[in-house]
Amino acid sequence: MLAGTPIILLKEGTERAEGKDAQRDNIGAAYAVANSLRTTLGPRGMDKMMVGARGDVVITNDGATILKEMEIQHPAAKILVEVAKTQDLECGDGTKTAVILTGELLHRAEDLLDEKIHPTAITTGYQIAAEEALKVLTALGRPVRREDTEALRAIAMTSMISKGVAAQRETLGRLAVRAVLEVIEERDGKLRFDRKNIQMVKKQGGEVHDTELLEGRILEKEAVHPSMPRRVTPARIALVEAAFEVKKTEYSAEIRITSPDQLDAFRAEEERMLAAMAKAIVASGANVLVCEKGIEDSVAERLAKEGIYAVKQAKREDLEMLAKATGARIVVRAADLAPADVGRAERVEDRQIGEDHLTLITGCEHARSVSLLIRGGTEHVVTEVERCFTDALTTVGIALEDGYVLTGAGATAAELSLRIRTFAANVGGREQMAVLAFADAMDIIPATLAESAGMDKIDALIELRHQHAGGRTDVGVDVLAAKIAEMGAVAVEPIRVSRQAIEGAVAAATLLLRIDAVISAKRSGAGAAPPPGGGPGF
Numbered sequence: 001m002l003a004g005t006p007i008i009l010l011k012e013g014t015e016r017a018e019g020k021d022a023q024r025d026n027i028g029a030a031y032a033v034a035n036s037l038r039t040t041l042g043p044r045g046m047d048k049m050m051v052g053a054r055g056d057v058v059i060t061n062d063g064a065t066i067l068k069e070m071e072i073q074h075p076a077a078k079i080l081v082e083v084a085k086t087q088d089l090e091c092g093d094g095t096k097t098a099v100i101l102t103g104e105l106l107h108r109a110e111d112l113l114d115e116k117i118h119p120t121a122i123t124t125g126y127q128i129a130a131e132e133a134l135k136v137l138t139a140l141g142r143p144v145r146r147e148d149t150e151a152l153r154a155i156a157m158t159s160m161i162s163k164g165v166a167a168q169r170e171t172l173g174r175l176a177v178r179a180v181l182e183v184i185e186e187r188d189g190k191l192r193f194d195r196k197n198i199q200m201v202k203k204q205g206g207e208v209h210d211t212e213l214l215e216g217r218i219l220e221k222e223a224v225h226p227s228m229p230r231r232v233t234p235a236r237i238a239l240v241e242a243a244f245e246v247k248k249t250e251y252s253a254e255i256r257i258t259s260p261d262q263l264d265a266f267r268a269e270e271e272r273m274l275a276a277m278a279k280a281i282v283a284s285g286a287n288v289l290v291c292e293k294g295i296e297d298s299v300a301e302r303l304a305k306e307g308i309y310a311v312k313q314a315k316r317e318d319l320e321m322l323a324k325a326t327g328a329r330i331v332v333r334a335a336d337l338a339p340a341d342v343g344r345a346e347r348v349e350d351r352q353i354g355e356d357h358l359t360l361i362t363g364c365e366h367a368r369s370v371s372l373l374i375r376g377g378t379e380h381v382v383t384e385v386e387r388c389f390t391d392a393l394t395t396v397g398i399a400l401e402d403g404y405v406l407t408g409a410g411a412t413a414a415e416l417s418l419r420i421r422t423f424a425a426n427v428g429g430r431e432q433m434a435v436l437a438f439a440d441a442m443d444i445i446p447a448t449l450a451e452s453a454g455m456d457k458i459d460a461l462i463e464l465r466h467q468h469a470g471g472r473t474d475v476g477v478d479v480l481a482a483k484i485a486e487m488g489a490v491a492v493e494p495i496r497v498s499r500q501a502i503e504g505a506v507a508a509a510t511l512l513l514r515i516d517a518v519i520s521a522k523r524s525g526a527g528a529a530p531p532p533g534g535g536p537g538f
């Protein structure tokens, strides 16, 4: 008989939380994380200062960065980190919106659970609502094209509004739009944007408004010899991996030289080898050499005499990027170089930025590419500008790819809330409650924006509803002026940001609501940090 004998399915020490407990614990954790982000949303959003274990400090308002730096431990809360990551990857913006929405959907679900509504009815209802929401978004979308520079600039500026360098968003927005328009391509009748075609190089120093857009690619290296040309045009570029040095043996060897003749012969041989390397470059027809390793002085001198511009210790990714952009082939040694391996660009030149010299490669034969040379007083500033650009470039790019934009500032969320509430009447069963909860959850965006502006959240929502009921779909929260206003020209967002935020939030909420048991393996060392240096213990 089995009665009374427990059947052991789990390893000893495994913890198990079930049913309500598991669900409430997950919802609680996810909601706590999402809620902590609310104060950072929008133009008046506050920053978070994150202090790492080693005392390193990151100050930012970027949702994905904040969540990453939080080093969240709770498994359910980690799902929010995934929501933010996906949102960031797909859209470059709307990370906090997506996370806050997820939190709110879960929070509202908790009330429904209290009313004994089954989790399945809730998740089904949420999915029905999300489907309808996507249709509403499509209906609300306004077309945007390459020529609409004003709208594009508004998109870039909207994405930067809450960042630390918001004061410069006019300048940065302009640059971002120009950069996107330079590299966006039409393929099969569709616009395609690849952010990889825009290089970002940070150079601390100067001021943010010194940031510039350069046509071409930047190598953060200067020519190896002072008498090399400052500028080579047209450029024929050779890419070589191995060093232009006589190989030093890796073990110490003793070479016995017994007479001065032998020493001369030894040196002569070394010289001959170095000369052969330089000659191989000349013979290939190249006038620019980019080498992944070192270049010995005597070779540099020879190359300089031949009018060749050479750069040493280049990064592997630079070589690969140049290979793609100029059509060059990366060879291992100089001796392997054939004329067909040499790539082409219009111009290679030295650019002085502050104290430093950079190499600028323009007019690459195979790729339209531009570089943003980011300037700023401190490391924090240039890093924040880089984050801003990442968001602005992506949002402008995807807005053009999809061809549609929506109004931000809570306007679209308020419209969704209204239309989904009306739509709910057509949904039967318990699911209707969830559809209504979804509609209510949308209000969290305008409510949070209103709060951040110091407005009364209830009054703001009432006014918004009133305006939207009157058909004014672009009325939202003007956070900077602390009032409800027409925001269609000010807060402009690609349609994909809202789509992804809704899809991501519903998927994550569904995932968490479907869990009714959490089974955790026994933690070895009860949460102790892994030993420094890592690796398996002995």
Ligand code: ADP
Pocket (backbone or CB within 6 Å): 040, 041, 042, 043, 045, 063, 093, 094, 095, 096, 097, 098, 158, 159, 161, 162, 407, 408, 409, 410, 445, 449, 477, 478, 479, 480, 490, 491, 493
């Ligand atoms: P996210 O990580 O979700 O992008 P942000 O802190 O960037 O978070 O805030 C985005 C919110 O701020 C969006 O709802 C957006 O529409 C809104 N917003 C952007 N510009 C304005 C503006 N000028 N006035 C009011 N709200 C704005």
Ligand code: MG
Pocket (backbone or CB within 6 Å): 093, 094, 095, 158, 159, 160, 162
């Ligand atoms: Mg944003």
